[in-house]
Amino acid sequence: MKAWQIVSDGGVDALNLADVATPEPGPGEVRVKIAASSINFRDLMTIKDPKARNLPYPRIPNSDGAGTITAVGAGVTKLKVGDRVASCFFQDWPAGPCSVDVMNSALGGALDGVLAEEVVLKAGGVIPVPAHFSLEQAATLPCAALTAWHALAEVAAVKAGETVLLLGTGGVSIFALQFAKIMGARVILTSSSDEKLERARAMGADETVNYRSTPDWQDAVLDLTGGVGADTTVEVGGAGTLARSIAATRVGGSIGLIGVLTGGEINPTLIMRKSLKVQGIYVGSSKMFADMNAAISLHRLEPVIDQTFAFDDAKSAYRAMEAAGHFGKIVITA
Template sequence: MKVWQIVGDGGIDALEQADRPSPAPGPGQVAVRVRANSINYRDLNAVRAPGRVGIAFPRIPNSDGAGDVTAVGAGVTGLAVGDRVAGCFFQDWAAGGISAAAMASALGGPIDGMLAEEVVLNAHGVVPVPDHLDYAEAATLPCAALTAWNGLVVSGDLKAGETVLLLGTGGVSIFALQFCALMGARAIVTSKSDGKLDRARGMGAWRTVNYADTPDWAGAVREMTGGAGVDHVVEVGGGGTLEQSIEAVRVGGHIAMIGVLTQGAVNPIPILRKSIRLHGIYVGSRAMFLDMNAAIAAGGLKPVIDRRFAFADAPAAYRCMEAAGHFGKIVIDFDGRT
């Protein structure tokens, strides 16, 4: 089978296509023919600076993929050859709270990921995919969608009528926008692109802010909310945006801390004075994934795919992510659709 693997610290240029033997499932495992991957910023970082995140060579990248079960190992129940499944970001986080052991089972980091024609996964590390989604759409769910779901619905306890601030229009933020619509919440979206803000409004965003035109976007958000601030922030920017997110959230509000795209120092005093709940989110468990998929199926939600690349063009998909011009998700389609 063919795989893409990280073989050195040379960034995207150090990705190498290679042949490996087809893997066979052991007890408690399933073999999956992968039909699509999606790329997250975390995957790009792993490719660009593998040494900095402790990746051993060679390593197959990417946490997110979907495909068909082709074989089941001894003791596996509830799964059969032909089932359409997506892999779980953490292969050993079935339910409950996260643990160090679960974190050590992240695909495309401590263990080989999904950018391969065939993979072996734990039976408790896959989920059935909603019937209305194709493989490329299903491949977008394991990291970005589940992170947004955990940050808003599980950890944030999102309620209808609440207001949510979403930073940017990447994968997590666009899924969060769709979940807001599904849950009856109001979303405020930021971007430096008026075109992307137009698309966000077309998807149901209540208000939008161009942060290039309005550097004090926190002030604009507070004005939109009558001075109170938002109930939730999906914070993907990191240190460079967190202080404004703290200003934009209401007293007693919730910030789901998800990304670290920018650097900066943060004064913790406003967090204390406003009794803000700042919650670090690192994807989610299999149980959360199942609940999210039930909601996606019931609501007929369709992931937003910006671009599709063929398996042979995988390096170009990372360069597309690096350019940061996408709206929604970037997909590698193993069946060759672009």
């Protein structure tokens, strides 16, 4: 079978499509025929800079996959051949708080990922796919969607009528838009593109701000909230946007610290003065994934897939993410 591998620090161009043995599931494991894999900014960063993450070579990239179980190992009772499942980003985070052991079980990082025709995963490291989803749609859920869910449902516990601030229109933020709307929140969303802002409004974003034409977008958010600020901010920008996100979040509000898209320096004083809750978020547990899928199924949400690439053309998918023209998710199909 075929698998894409990171074999050097040569970036996307150096990704290697290898012929490897089809893996056999051991006790407590299942083998999944991958139908689709979605990519995340983190996968691109991992391919571009595997040394910073101490990756051994070869390493199969990507955390997010969905497919059909083709074999079950000894002791697996709750899953069977033919079940449609998605991978859990962390193979070892059933529930509860994050830990070092959890972090050592990340697909496409500490462990081989899912950009292969077949993969072996822990039985507890897969989740049934929402019934109304295609496998291509299900492949969008493990990282971006779950991170957005964790920020809004677990950390912020958003209440109807609250204001949620979202940055950009990538995978995490577009899922966050969908979740915030089913939670009854008012959404303010920023983007570099007026066209993307229009698409976000069509999906339910209540107010939008172009962060390129309005570089002081935090002031626009304050204007839109009567000078108060958003109750919750889903921070995907990182150090380069955090100061503005802090300014745009209300006193006593919360910021889910998620992204590393931009660099810069942070002055923590305002976090203290505004009594903000700033919580680092690292994807989420299998329990959170199951809770999220229940909400997705109830509301029949559909992920936004911007572009789909064939398995053999995986390099083009990463290049598309690098170009940042996408809205929502980029998917590679088998």
